[in-house]
Amino acid sequence: METLQSLWYGFSIALQPENLFFCFVGSVLGTLVGVLPGIGPVGAIAILLPITFKLSTTGAIIMLAGLYYGAMYGGSTTSILVNIPGEAAAVVTCMDGYQMALKGRAGPALGMAAFGSFIAGTLGIVGLMLFARPLSQFALKFGPHEYFSLIILGLTFVTYLSHGSMVKAVMMCFFGLMLSNVGLDPITSSPRITFGILELFDGIGIAPVAMGLFGVGEVLVNLEKTISTQIVKTKIRNLFPSKLDWFQSRWALVRGTLIGFFLGILPGGGPVLASFLSYGVEKRFSKEPEKFGTGAIEGVAAPESANNAAASSSFIPLLTLGIPPNVSLSILFGAFLIHGITPGPFLLKDHPDVFWGVLSSMYVGNVMLLVLNLPLIPMWVQVLKVPDRFLYPLILLFCLIGAYSMNNSVFDVYIMIIFGIIGYLFRKFQYEGAPLVLAFVLGPLLDLNLRQALLVSEGSFLDFFTRPISAVTLGLALLLLLTSVFPFVMKRVQKYREATEDEQV
């Protein structure tokens, strides 16, 4: 009952004209970002972040949140029509979505993606609404030891789920921690690695780093390629899936939603992992697994519902624990801090207008996206036809304006360009920016909580393992590390055995 009253209060905020406008702008821009390959939601949130400084906190978060889950909707359009995912979570949708388009069924594929996203996204928001309050109550028991352990778990997940070398991902985590320490020490106010530069006393901003790594870096990488995109030349008609399509997809939608919801909560999980896992599960459960990859409607319904459910549920750890579970929400976390609000267990109590306003706006945004995505598909197709040689300079321009507008300082532009070059080199030398950004955002919290915990326990690390929540959390992190190292160790043992047997022969 209390939850319903709070939700009603949230709607009274979300349905204010200015907040409706921000939700609309965020959703449209998010869909656009999702449609266009190249700049993903991370880069887009980073680029738009400085513009939100002029807005109220609620308005800013509503717009950025709309951008985040809007990108999940938009990513499927390019996957289905061009076979190029608009953003990472839409990679799997390419497999069957594009095949459906080649068979003249682009309309039902796009329709199922939109409806599946709406259903799963709405259910994800319901879950967020139900879980938020109990989780916030639980998080009030957290002290410095528990927060430190939770951050370690979050960082461990990210490195575990990295696409390339885990060693390199862990290195980037530590580099991110180092970067987060630049500036004045929060406890002693001593300047750390500032080189005497005044602008560095406040530390390095998250927006120039993220815009550089994911915006500028991505454009630079694309500049060296010459890929021409071929849009499927078929008239897109009849966006409504047939009764047979709904019947065939019913379990894909349910399972995709559940998988996405639970994976979205976990640090490091999120929409990308959810979409891959749900596709794999559907193929495993299907009576005709061989049709996956040839245009199976379940192959579109499952990943699209999973990534949207995950996009909603990933707000749970951010809003209730103050732990951003993925890179996009790390920047959103930065947005909260810039507006003077710390997400976490006290958000619900101290800023219920922000919490319930944002949550209610997600319901509204979900409806807007369903309404926008279906009729506007022909428009998105036209947008896809904008040549890259016009698009990339515009993206760079938005990045430059965004970086400058943060503090009206060219210094932030320098930082962004430096990280743009770093982002480009990362891709060449096969390092990942995501662990760096996550560690960069969580670094100040980790530093503060670790030092406070050690002060309280007088230097003893035992307290991390004797306090129940901290012990369980660190145990999970250790288990994760061991399971990731285990296959590597087994491979080495196997090789040694084979080499020994060969010698004996």
Place this chain on the structure above:
Amino acid sequence: MNRHDFVSGLFWLAIAIFVFAKALELGVGAFSNPAAGFVLFWSSIFLGVLSIIVIAKSVVKGQGKHLVELWTGIQWGNVLIAVIILILYSLVLPRLGFVFTVFGFLLALFMLGGIRLWVAATSAIITVAASYLLFHTALQVQLPRGPFGW
């Protein structure tokens, strides 16, 4: 020795050593009373160890591509020119202001993409005007002014 992992490993080892030295300058403190350089100290040690592992893997297993391979068969010149344009933009912006700098920036990048001069110039003018109206007028973003006040 010219493999990309060897080179990147050396780079990160250098970063780790630098940060290690800075952490010692700041003071590491003790476990019971960590100082400002505590997290930097331990981060640099871990980064250093991991970079040595990357270097070792590159030397022992010959892992990683040759440096030349990373830039073979691609238009790396475009990237270099784009970076130079970005740097020039940031240097010129405080002096010439938003309008002129952005015009030059867009003109250069459009022409880098192979667009003809008059199309590039027209597109740049339209984009400068639109972005000025959007960011400065509508969103009230303070953009740097040039010698003519805009």
